[in-house]
Amino acid sequence: MRINNLLSTSCLLIFLSIQTLSAQVWPGDVNNNGLVNHIDFLYWAQVYGETGPPRGEDEMGVDFSEKLIDAEWGMEFPDLPLDIVYADCDGNGVIDEEDYFAFLLNMGLNSGVITSDIFVDGLSGVDPQIEIGMIPPGIITEGSFLTFLLSLGTEDSPINDFNGIAFTMNFAPDVIAPNFAGFQPTWVPDDFTYSASYYQVDAGKIDVAFHRRDLGPLPEAFGPFGIVSLVIEDDVVGHNGSLETYFYIDNIRLVDSEFSSTPTAGDSITLNIFPNDIVASEDEIEPEETFELYPNPVVDQVQIQTNRNLERLTLWDALGQQIHDQTLSGKLHSFDMQHLPEGMYYLEVQTSSGIHNRKLVLHRR
Ligand SMILES: [Ca+2]
Ligand SMILES: [Ca+2]
Numbered sequence: 299m300r301i302n303n304l305l306s307t308s309c310l311l312i313f314l315s316i317q318t319l320s321a322q323v324w325p326g327d328v329n330n331n332g333l334v335n336h337i338d339f340l341y342w343a344q345v346y347g348e349t350g351p352p353r354g355e356d357e358m359g360v361d362f363s364e365k366l367i368d369a370e371w372g373m374e375f376p377d378l379p380l381d382i383v384y385a386d387c388d389g390n391g392v393i394d395e396e397d398y399f400a401f402l403l404n405m406g407l408n409s410g411v412i413t414s415d416i417f418v419d420g421l422s423g424v425d426p427q428i429e430i431g432m433i434p435p436g437i438i439t440e441g442s443f444l445t446f447l448l449s450l451g452t453e454d455s456p457i458n459d460f461n462g463i464a465f466t467m468n469f470a471p472d473v474i475a476p477n478f479a480g481f482q483p484t485w486v487p488d489d490f491t492y493s494a495s496y497y498q499v500d501a502g503k504i505d506v507a508f509h510r511r512d513l514g515p516l517p518e519a520f521g522p523f524g525i526v527s528l529v530i531e532d533d534v535v536g537h538n539g540s541l542e543t544y545f546y547i548d549n550i551r552l553v554d555s556e557f558s559s560t561p562t563a564g565d566s567i568t569l570n571i572f573p574n575d576i577v578a579s580e581d582e583i584e585p586e587e588t589f590e591l592y593p594n595p596v597v598d599q600v601q602i603q604t605n606r607n608l609e610r611l612t613l614w615d616a617l618g619q620q621i622h623d624q625t626l627s628g629k630l631h632s633f634d635m636q637h638l639p640e641g642m643y644y645l646e647v648q649t650s651s652g653i654h655n656r657k658l659v660l661h662r663r
Contacts, residue, residue, distance in 0.1 A: 321367045323353075324409045325360040325387040326400035330380055332412035334362070334404040336464045336507035337551060339494035341375055342401075343462060343509035344557050345382045345393050348373065353389030360388045360400040362407050376557035405496040405505075417549045420561035426451055427563040428465060428547050431618025433525075434644040434655035440574040442530045446545065447618055450552075450562075451520035459554035460485065460519040462509030465564070466549040467526050471502035473543045473571070475529040483508040483524040485516060505549075515555040522616055535573040544568050587651040595659040598636045602647055604629055610648040616641055635660050 326334035328341040350371030352358075357365040370381040385393045387400035420426065431447040438444065446467075451457040467481075479497040486493070486508060493508035504526065510516065535541045546566035553559055590603045602608065608626035611633060615621050621638070626647075635643075635658075643658040 321370065322364045323367060323384055323387070323389070324364060325362060326404035326407070327409060328385045328387070329375070329378060330384050331415060332410055333408045334401070334406065335415065336494050336496060336505040337415045339401055339507040340462050340464050340509055340551060340553060342385045342387070342393065342397060343511045344553070345375065345385050346511050348382055348393045349391055350383055350386065352391030358389040360397070360403055362404045365389055401494045405494065406498065417551055418559045418561045419550070420563035422563040425561045425563050426455070426457055426552065428550060428565055430545060430547065430565045430567045432567070433618070434646060434657070436646050436653050436655050437572060438530065438569055439572045440530055440535055441532045444528045444530060446526040447522050448524045448526060449522045449617055453520055456518040456520040457552070458518055459515045461515040461555045462507065462553045463523070464507035464551040465547050467504045467506065467545065467547055469502050469528065469545045470543050471500055473531055473534050473541070474499050475531045476500065479504050480527040481506045481524060485519055485523045486510055486513065530571055532574065535571055540570040540572045542568060542570055587649065589649065589654045591656050594656070595661040596635050597662055598634070600633050600635060600658065602631045602633060604649050606649040606651045608647065608649055612646045614644040616643070
């Protein structure tokens with residue numbers, strides 16, 4: 299019995315020492331699952347600022363190769379039995395912004411066998427949901443620049459203790475032009491650039507993450523948290539009618555200051571893309587339309603003027619909710635916004651020649 303205990307203790311010691319000696323970091327694969335992606339960025343940001351023993355001189359750097367670890371740091375990630383030394387991507391002994399280059403360089407790379415990341419899917423209507431809104435709503439044609447406003451939580455049901463989020467935006471790959479995808483978070487200051495996005499347009503997805511890092515979590519957050527922009531390919535519709543396409547969000551990880559995940563539901567949106575030649579032929583009939591809107595920012599009233607006939611005015615708020623719709627006539631219209639709260643709005647004006655979309659800011663000074 300005693301010999302058995304001794305044996306198993308020795309085995310354990312040998313096993314532990316092998317584990318320590320053979321431990322290695324692939325820069326950027328912070329959760330050590332074999333793949334560098336947006337989830338790794340969340341783990342890195344969560345332990346930002348921690349320090350420990352650096353790697354050996356020959357093992358420094360963020361290039362994607364095995365880097366041997368001399369010593370672990372004696373602290374694990376909040377939800378993972380893994381030493382945080384894996385977040386020190388460049389190996390200098392500090393988890394800081396130098397490590398961020400590992401994400402810029404290595405997103406999407408894998409070191410062999412991948413263990414899937416865990417996502418906690420929520421139920422629509424029960425859990426918080428990422429909602430997809432369009433800016434501006436209106437006719438979408440080939441070559442259109444699409445802007446999706448992503449919102450989370452409501453005033454009555456805010457996200458408590460928001461610290462970071464990761465998700466995937468999916469779309470039909472042949473419909474979206476490569477090299478024009480983007481994501482801009484809004485629940486961090488404008489000059490705060492530490493978000494991570496990985497665009498795989500040919501695979502039909504963008505992986506996105508952002509984290510408030512050392513800014514501290516938001517106690518209660520709701521409303522728009524970021525903007526995804528994409529460009530529709532030229533020449534995807536053909537000559538018969540329109541093309542229906544989809545966008546949806548899944549694989550969401552919403553974390554609080556303790557790195558606990560809240561189940562979060564995704565959203566989907568279906569759009570119709572119209573061929574360019576339909577719009578081009580309209581332009582040829584009436585090429586000289588003028589359209590003016592002033593002032594912007596709006597103090598109380600906005601003037602809309604065109605040399606065609608005004609037909610319809612529709613207004614959406616920053617959450618993408620329609621708050622006003624009316625038919626118009628004549629060439630000049632004064633639209634009163636005095637009763638509305640200050641903020642950003644999206645205005646669509648239809649004239650006899652076409653549709654005009656404008657972003658308005660209401661600011662009373
Ligand atoms: Ca990983
Ligand atoms: Ca480092």
